[in-house]
Amino acid sequence: MSEIPSPAPALDVQAVVKNFRRGRGLKKKITRAVDGATLTLPRGELFGLLGPNGAGKTTLVRCIATLLIPDAGTIKVLGHDAFKDSLFCRQRIGLLTSGERTLYWKLSARDNLNFFAALYGLTGKARDKRIDYLIELLGLKDVERERLERYSSGMKQKVSLARAILHNPDLILLDEPSLGLDPQFARFIRKFIKEELNRKQGKTILLTTHYMDEADELCQRIAFINKGKIIDVKTPEQYKRDIPHTEVLVIRCQGQPDTAPIQALPGVERIASEFKDGVTTLKVVAPRAETVLSEVIELLRKGGRILGIDIKQPTLEDVFLYVTGTSLGADTSEQKPEVQ
Amino acid sequence: MSFAATAYVIRAEMVKTIRIYFSYPVIIVFWAIFPVLWVFPFLFQGKALVGPGQSAAFQQLTGSGNYMAFILIGAMVSNFVFSGLWGVGNSLREETYWGTMEYIIASPTHPLVILVGKTLTEAAITTCIVALQATLISFLPFGIAFTVAKVLPVLLLVGLLMLGFYGFAIAFAGFTLLIKEVHGWVHTLEWVFFLFSPIRYPVQVNVITAFVSKLIPLTWALIAIRGIIMLNQRDVGIWKIAGVLLGMDAVLLVGGYLTFVALERKTRRDGTVGMH
Amino acid sequence: MAEGSRVQGFKGSGTRTPEPRNPRTLPLARLRHYALAVWAENIKEWKLELTYPLDFLRSLIDPVVYLLPYVLYGIALVGGRYSPNLQKLVGTSDIVSFITIGYVFIGFMNMALWAMGFSLRKEQMYGTLEAVFAAPVPRWVFTMGMSMHSILHQFLMIAVQLIFITAVFSLKVNPAGLLPSLAMIGLMLVALYGIGMIMASTTLIFKQGWLISEALGSLLMVVTPIAYPLAVLPVFMQKTALTVPTTYGILAARHFLLGEQMGFSVGTAFLRVAVLCVAWVVFGLVVFALIDRYTRRSGTLSHY
Numbered sequence: 001m002s003e004i005p006s007p008a009p010a011l012d013v014q015a016v017v018k019n020f021r022r023g024r025g026l027k028k029k030i031t032r033a034v035d036g037a038t039l040t041l042p043r044g045e046l047f048g049l050l051g052p053n054g055a056g057k058t059t060l061v062r063c064i065a066t067l068l069i070p071d072a073g074t075i076k077v078l079g080h081d082a083f084k085d086s087l088f089c090r091q092r093i094g095l096l097t098s099g100e101r102t103l104y105w106k107l108s109a110r111d112n113l114n115f116f117a118a119l120y121g122l123t124g125k126a127r128d129k130r131i132d133y134l135i136e137l138l139g140l141k142d143v144e145r146e147r148l149e150r151y152s153s154g155m156k157q158k159v160s161l162a163r164a165i166l167h168n169p170d171l172i173l174l175d176e177p178s179l180g181l182d183p184q185f186a187r188f189i190r191k192f193i194k195e196e197l198n199r200k201q202g203k204t205i206l207l208t209t210h211y212m213d214e215a216d217e218l219c220q221r222i223a224f225i226n227k228g229k230i231i232d233v234k235t236p237e238q239y240k241r242d243i244p245h246t247e248v249l250v251i252r253c254q255g256q257p258d259t260a261p262i263q264a265l266p267g268v269e270r271i272a273s274e275f276k277d278g279v280t281t282l283k284v285v286a287p288r289a290e291t292v293l294s295e296v297i298e299l300l301r302k303g304g305r306i307l308g309i310d311i312k313q314p315t316l317e318d319v320f321l322y323v324t325g326t327s328l329g330a331d332t333s334e335q336k337p338e339v340q
Numbered sequence: 341m342s343f344a345a346t347a348y349v350i351r352a353e354m355v356k357t358i359r360i361y362f363s364y365p366v367i368i369v370f371w372a373i374f375p376v377l378w379v380f381p382f383l384f385q386g387k388a389l390v391g392p393g394q395s396a397a398f399q400q401l402t403g404s405g406n407y408m409a410f411i412l413i414g415a416m417v418s419n420f421v422f423s424g425l426w427g428v429g430n431s432l433r434e435e436t437y438w439g440t441m442e443y444i445i446a447s448p449t450h451p452l453v454i455l456v457g458k459t460l461t462e463a464a465i466t467t468c469i470v471a472l473q474a475t476l477i478s479f480l481p482f483g484i485a486f487t488v489a490k491v492l493p494v495l496l497l498v499g500l501l502m503l504g505f506y507g508f509a510i511a512f513a514g515f516t517l518l519i520k521e522v523h524g525w526v527h528t529l530e531w532v533f534f535l536f537s538p539i540r541y542p543v544q545v546n547v548i549t550a551f552v553s554k555l556i557p558l559t560w561a562l563i564a565i566r567g568i569i570m571l572n573q574r575d576v577g578i579w580k581i582a583g584v585l586l587g588m589d590a591v592l593l594v595g596g597y598l599t600f601v602a603l604e605r606k607t608r609r610d611g612t613v614g615m616h
Numbered sequence: 617m618a619e620g621s622r623v624q625g626f627k628g629s630g631t632r633t634p635e636p637r638n639p640r641t642l643p644l645a646r647l648r649h650y651a652l653a654v655w656a657e658n659i660k661e662w663k664l665e666l667t668y669p670l671d672f673l674r675s676l677i678d679p680v681v682y683l684l685p686y687v688l689y690g691i692a693l694v695g696g697r698y699s700p701n702l703q704k705l706v707g708t709s710d711i712v713s714f715i716t717i718g719y720v721f722i723g724f725m726n727m728a729l730w731a732m733g734f735s736l737r738k739e740q741m742y743g744t745l746e747a748v749f750a751a752p753v754p755r756w757v758f759t760m761g762m763s764m765h766s767i768l769h770q771f772l773m774i775a776v777q778l779i780f781i782t783a784v785f786s787l788k789v790n791p792a793g794l795l796p797s798l799a800m801i802g803l804m805l806v807a808l809y810g811i812g813m814i815m816a817s818t819t820l821i822f823k824q825g826w827l828i829s830e831a832l833g834s835l836l837m838v839v840t841p842i843a844y845p846l847a848v849l850p851v852f853m854q855k856t857a858l859t860v861p862t863t864y865g866i867l868a869a870r871h872f873l874l875g876e877q878m879g880f881s882v883g884t885a886f887l888r889v890a891v892l893c894v895a896w897v898v899f900g901l902v903v904f905a906l907i908d909r910y911t912r913r914s915g916t917l918s919h920y
Contacts, residue, residue, distance in 0.1 A: 020915055033915075059915070065750050069912045091752035101743030104660065106667040111660070118656030119751035121649040147667075163747065370827055380838045382689060388844035389690055389699045389711060397695030407693060528674055531681040541689035549688065 008079030010171050010204035011041040011064065016073030018059050018228075033059040035228035036073070041206060043170070046198040048219030049208040050316070052326055054333025056228040057208035058098070061175045064206070065095045077171055091120065094169035096160050098176040105149040109140055109159045112148065113166060120167035134162040137196070139188075154185030161189065165197065172197060174207045178214060186214075194218050210328050212317035222316070226324040227332055239319045246322065248312045249289040249296065251282045254304035261299050267292050272327045279307065285314070285322055349449050353457025357431075361465065372469050375419045376477075382411045382540060401542040404570045408482045413566055414539040416477070420470050420498060421505050421558060422530055427462035428455065429512035433522045441517075451604060452597065455513055459506050483570070490568050493578050500585040501561040507592030514603030538562050557588045653753045657761020658768070665769075679773045680780045683719045686843055687785070690715055697785075706845045706876045712785045713874055718842035720774050721866040724801070725836055727770045728808035729829045733815025735762035737825060755908055756901065759816050763809055793872030796882075800868040803889045807861035810896030817907035821916065841866060846879065861896065864889045 018034040034056045041047050049057050062068045064075055066086040075082040077089040103112050110131060117127045135144050138158040148156060157177070164172060174193065178186035194217070197203045209215050215222050216236050224231040224239075234242070246269065257280060259271050270285040282300070286292050289311045300306055312318075317328050326332060361368070386395065386407045394405035402410060432451065435441040444451055478486050512529070516522045534540055536552045539562065543553040553559040564581045567573040665672055690711040691697060703709035736759070739745040748758060781787055815832075819825030839849065839857045846854050846867070857863045868885045870876035878885060 018915075062746075062915070065746075067746055067750060067912060068915055069909065071913075087752045087754070090750055093750070095747065095750045097746060099743060102747055104664060104742055104744060106664050107660070111663060115656050115660045116747070116751070118652050119748065119753055121652065121752070123652060366827060370831065374831065374834045377834050377838060381686075381842060381844075384838075384848050385686070385690060385715075385843040386693055388705060388848045389693045389701055391701055395693045397693060400695070401692055524671055524674060524678075528678055528681065531678065531685075534685045535681055535688075540685040541692045545688055545692040 007043060008076070009040050010043045010045070010078060011039070011206060012074075012076040012079075013037055013039050013060070013064065014074045014076075016060065016063055016070045016075060018056075018063055018068060018070050032228050034063065034070070037225070037228075037230050038073075039223055039230060039233060041171075041204055043204050044198070044202045046194065046205045046207065046218055046220050048215040048222040049206065049225055050210065050212070050215045050222050050320065050328070051208075051225035052210055052328050053331040055210075055225045057210075057225055058175050059228075060225070061095075061097075061173050061206070061208055065093055065173055066090055091167070092170045094164035094167065094172040096164040096172070096174045096177055098179050103148050103156060103159055103163070106147055108145045108147055109135065109151075109162070110144045112159060113162055116163050117166055122167060130166060130168075131162075134166065138162055138192070152185075154181050154188070157181060157185065157189060161192070165203075170204060172203050172205045174205060176209055177207065178209070178211065190214060190218055212315055212320070212328055216316045224320055224323055226320075226326050231324055236316060239316060239323075240314060243285075243314055243319055243322050246285055246287055246314055246318075247289040248314055248318045249282075249284040249286065249293060250308075250310040250312055251284070251296065251300060251306060252308040253280055253282065253300050253306045254278065256280055257282070257300050257303035262296055265292055265295055265299075268296075270322055270325065272321050274327070274329065283318065283321070285318060346449075346453055349453050350457040350460065353454050354461045357458055357461040358465075361461070368465075368469075371423065372472060375415060376473055379411050379415045383408055386411075398542065401544050402566070404566075406483050406570060409484050409570050410542075410566065411540065412477055412482055412484060413569060414562060416470055416473055417498065417501075417558070417562055417565060418533070418539045419473070420466055420502065421533075423466040423469075424459070424462055424502060424505055425509050425512065425529060426526060427466070428459050428506060428509035429516065429526060430522055431455070431458045431462075432513045433516040436517070452510070452600060455510055455600075459509070463502065463506075486569070493568055494565050496582065497561045497564055497578070497585070500582055500589060501557055504557045504585065504589035504592040507589065507594070507596035510596035511592075511599035514600035517603055517607045533558060557585050557592075560584055560588075650753055650757050653751075653757045654761040654764060657758055658764040661762055661765035662768075665765075675769070676773055676776045679719075679723060679777045683716065683777060683781070686715050686719060687712055687781070690843065702845075705847055706870075708870070708874045708876050710788050710874065712781070713788050714870065714876075715843040716777070716781050716787060717789075717870050717873060718866050720777060721804075721862050721869060722837065722840060722842045723770055723773060723777075724804065724808060724865065725840065725860075725862045726833060727766050728812040729815055729833045729836075731766035731769065732759065732763050732809070732812025733829050734819055734825070735759060735766070735812075736816045737819040738762075740820070755904060756813070759813055759904070760809070762816075763812055766812075767805060789873040790875065793869075793874075796872045797869040800865055800872075800886070800889065803886065803893055804861045804865040807889060807893040807896045810893070810898070810900030811861075813897075813900030813904045817904040820911055821907060836860060836862070839863075845876070858888070859892070861889055861892045864892075 016034055016037045017032065019030045019032050021030050037056070037060055039047070049060065051057055059068065063070045064077070064082065066082050066089055069083060077092055080088045080092075082089045104115070107115075113131045113134070114127070117123075117131065122130060135141055138161065140155065140158055140162070143151065143155065148159065151159070161177070164174070177193065178189050181189065193205060193207065198205055207215075207218060219236065221233060221235050222239070223233040232239075255278070256273075256275050259273055259282065262268060262282070262284060263271050267286050267288075268284055269287070270283075272283045274281045282296075284292065284296060293309075293311075297306065297309070314322070320326070320328050386392075390397075390407075393408075395407050396405060398407045398410065399405035404410065432441065432455070435444060435454075444454055474486060478484055512526075515525075519525060533556070536549055537543065537556045537558040538553065539558070543549040543559065560581050564578060568578075690699075693699075694711060697712055698709040699711050700709065702711060702714065708714060736745065739748055739758075749755070778787065815825075815829055818828055822828060839853045840860055840862050841849065841857060846857060846863070849857065864885050867876065867878045868882065868889075871878050871882070871885075
């Protein structure tokens, strides 16, 4: 009996490279925004791409959405090449990009959706039914005829989400979907993505974020991306397990202490520090926090008053810091490698 | 704010505006060359309708049959005037576009002080460009010659004209805080001036345009300037015209200031200052 | 994965949704899809334009205000409506009708340079260009939709212009020349679409794209025989004028409506415009495709 061939994965990215030229004239330099990214999403997976600002997440998403042409590598959506068969791929992809201005703010939600429906070939009653359904689903019924310029950020994001799924795509690309939203809307968006789109409708979703808890809550697997490279791809539990016996010592103190002596302590694996409003929050990653606690306190006391101490189990953010040496809150857009 | 502090802000605004202006060198070259090109259709039209050189009908209307010189002088003066409209009138809109308008309004400096800085910069740059154009044109065989005896009264008239026009431009700048979409309105204003003042043609040819043109300072200035340059008139009633222009300037400057203040306050009340 | 509590389904969920369309369907179905997208783009532009009613009204009045100085200048030069010099040159002396027809046609050229030319730049300004380009329709569909809006808008402006000139000056044209003029306009618009595509794509990569439109428009205003016959232009300008579709549009329309002598036959005029159609459209599509690829390689699509 012949084998039934397994369906092509929803998304297959192989060794994608994307460079950008920056600067003017003779001062132009080439930076590598995506550096050999490889990942495969089986159908129905909710996959996360987690990394700090400037890591290359948006660039990779735009390559998949056929808005950018990669300089090397291949991208296949449901087995079709995104460059050679771009029309097919665009029909299968729903895209939500970050940013306030991605809709016609002088038009209503319904007018916006009517227009985009036409671009995806939705017509007549099927279009109207689909838009009615999405407006109901996303709680936009009361405002559907008002101009978008009067909407809050959260409501605009709902309309963006409606546009992304208007044509019932197989693969949904969500680039920082809850960026800049208040907690209530952010919670709604996340719940919608997980429960409605992924669990109920079985959509394959690639979600990019720099919010650790969002990735942890939503994603079945997560890729860490930093400085254009995909560092690792695992489930959240696997990431946390892979830092055995590691704890995070969180200390808040006044001023900006010198962290070099702390880094040099035996048993300290990583340090991240954030200075804000005159207070430094130091995160010291060590197999057992209490073995370094007293020495760390001694070093810090010289520099200023200690305001608080806590020992925590690692979160994904700590895992990211441990694996990459970079904090998720950092801006790495200027740290991308230059290509000679 | 003290006078010294105000002067410092004006200087800072001038430096900033000049730096931004010169970061687009292509634009400077464009404005130096193309306004002269825009008069060519009129020159060819003249050649087609009455042949090259002179028009008897023009002679009757304006005192000179040299329609080419008529058009060129109108072009130079209007270039001066409209660059002020674009530069000053549009300038605050550009601040809104860059996202800096709210920060200007939030500062202790009145936006009008910023406008003064922009106005002075615009005047300086445009003067240089028009001077270059005038020099080039004087070498061409259009019967336009500039002497010191002609240039000085022309400069006086242009200076008085621009004073009033900047008052108008300041009022317009206030409107741009409300209108948001400005370019179309600036073009419309330009074309209204082209229609109702003797930039492109002698407005006496039509009763309506002749009447309306008397309300526009540009009309008075252009008639006098052409009289000086084309007709070599020593006595164009320059002091009378200067007086008329001064009167109009007073009205336009005061009116422009009051309009701007009222509109700026309105946008702050409506909460639309930073809106693009 | 952190397990959230079991949540209720969203209201309205579970409705059957249409299957995604496969773009590789029968050509007719695909054409229908593209036609729908073109129409939707056109409607969207009208809706956006009409949210600024004052600007819309102004845009209809502008062409009249723009045209009048040229007409009045002509009258001032000649001392009346009829020019013996013009009669000698082209066989017609009515300067009002002569100039009006010229400026009606140059409006189409400006439309290609500005309205069509800035269509994609507008989408960039809205912030919607990426969303629109991510849709499964070829790029030319969007420019065609925006061109449709521009052309309809242009016809509205022309109607206002002609009504005004007829009311104030009376337009003296040969009614039998209307149909062949419209045929020439149709051909000319196809060629202008190609020019519009070039302008649209250049505005995507040049931040000061308006400079290119302004410069090109200024040059074309000079070489195109708007308010004067081709014969008054220097020879090199005449040759340049003959590569521009609007030249033939203007000359042919004035020939049909006023009896102007063109210097070549009607058949030759139509043939040349047809050739220009093919040339400009092909050139426009090629330039557009190249620049589209460039912006997708360089990542500047969303930059405004």
